[in-house]
Amino acid sequence: AIQMTQSPSSLSASVGDRVTITCRASQGIRNDLGWYQQKPGKAPKLLIYAASSLQSGVPSRFSGSGSGTDFTLTISSLQPEDFATYYCLQDYNYPGTFGQGTKVEIK
Amino acid sequence: EVQLVQSGAEVKKPGESLRISCKGSGYSFTSYWISWVRQMPGKGLEWMGRIDPSDSYTNYSPSFQGHVTISADKSISTAYLQWSSLKASDIAMYYCARHRFPGYSGYQFDYWGQGTLVTVSS
Numbered sequence: 001a002i003q004m005t006q007s008p009s010s011l012s013a014s015v016g017d018r019v020t021i022t023c024r025a026s027q028g029i030r031n032d033l034g035w036y037q038q039k040p041g042k043a044p045k046l047l048i049y050a051a052s053s054l055q056s057g058v059p060s061r062f063s064g065s066g067s068g069t070d071f072t073l074t075i076s077s078l079q080p081e082d083f084a085t086y087y088c089l090q091d092y093n094y095p096g097t098f099g100q101g102t103k104v105e106i107k
Numbered sequence: 108e109v110q111l112v113q114s115g116a117e118v119k120k121p122g123e124s125l126r127i128s129c130k131g132s133g134y135s136f137t138s139y140w141i142s143w144v145r146q147m148p149g150k151g152l153e154w155m156g157r158i159d160p161s162d163s164y165t166n167y168s169p170s171f172q173g174h175v176t177i178s179a180d181k182s183i184s185t186a187y188l189q190w191s192s193l194k195a196s197d198i199a200m201y202y203c204a205r206h207r208f209p210g211y212s213g214y215q216f217d218y219w220g221q222g223t224l225v226t227v228s229s
Contacts, residue, residue: 001169034215036152043202043219044144044152055217087152089214095168096142096154096214 002026002090006099012107019075021102023066023088031067032092038101039084048073049091078104109133111141111203111220118226119193126189127223129203136184137161140206142216143177143188147199154214157206158186166212193227200224 003026013019023033031051036044046055048064051071061076075082083106088099114128129141142157156167160179167177179186186203201223204216 032213038152043222044204044216045219046207046215046217049207049215089152089154091214094166095170098152098154101151 001095002029002092002097004088004090004097004099006086006088006102008102009100010103010105012105013078014107015078015080017078017107019078019082019104021073021086021104023071023073023099025069025071025090025092028068029090029092032090033064033066033071034089034091035062035064035073036087036089037082037084038087044087047086075104109205109218111205111218113201113203113220113223116224116226118228120229121194121227122192123227124189124191125193125225126187127201127225129186129188129220131184131186131205134205135209137181138209140210140212141179141186142204142206142214143175143186144202144204144216145171145199146202146222155188155201157212159212160184160186193225195227197225198227 005024033051035048038044052064065072085101085103110132112130137160143155145153155171156177158165158177165177176189203220205218207215207217
């Protein structure tokens with residue numbers, strides 16, 4: 001199975017900061033990657049699919065980039081409601097595999 | 108409005124059987140694959156398996172093959188996840204999720220259920 005490695009595992013940031021989370025695949029996955037946000041006690045929410053396409057209804061401060069093995073989720077100006085855990089998920093082949101998550105906390 | 112509504116929390120003893128459910132509404136249930144995702148306490152997300160509700164074709168992660176069974180009843184727009192003999196290691200939140208577009212079996216999910224917490228304790 002393809003291994004997905006996220007970094008960092010956690011970060012502290014302030015409202016208004018630009019935040020970047022990376023996800024690295026153990027082999028090339030084209031652009032077959034999505035990003036999810038999960039708040040405590042809630043189901044995950046799809047933010048980005050196909051590495052850089054914004055899911056309907058998701059604020060434009062979220063963006064994704066990358067292809068092959070290296071991917072990035074960027075929050076351009078962190079808002080209070082963005083404090084959560086973020087996961088990448090590879091969609092390239094069976095079985096789908098998630099990264100271990102990145103927890104974004106308030107500084 | 109698309110919704111996936113899961114059955115309520117369960118408390119079971121080791122060795123007992125269990126089936127949890129996920130009812131879809133607001134869309135054509137047979138047009139979209141459904142997956143199940145596990146989240147153990149304080150841990151990350153793990154894809155377990157998927158089903159095509161139109162014909163009940165299923166596909167499991169190797170990590171879960173043989174440990175759980177996924178099924179669906181298209182007449183009532185409901186998918187199921189079941190265990191024949193629960194273990195303490197099955198304690199987790201379980202989510203169902205709809206695949207992103209009709210006929211798509213890949214691993215991107217646009218709607219999720221609210222989760223079902225399964226507790227196993229003697």
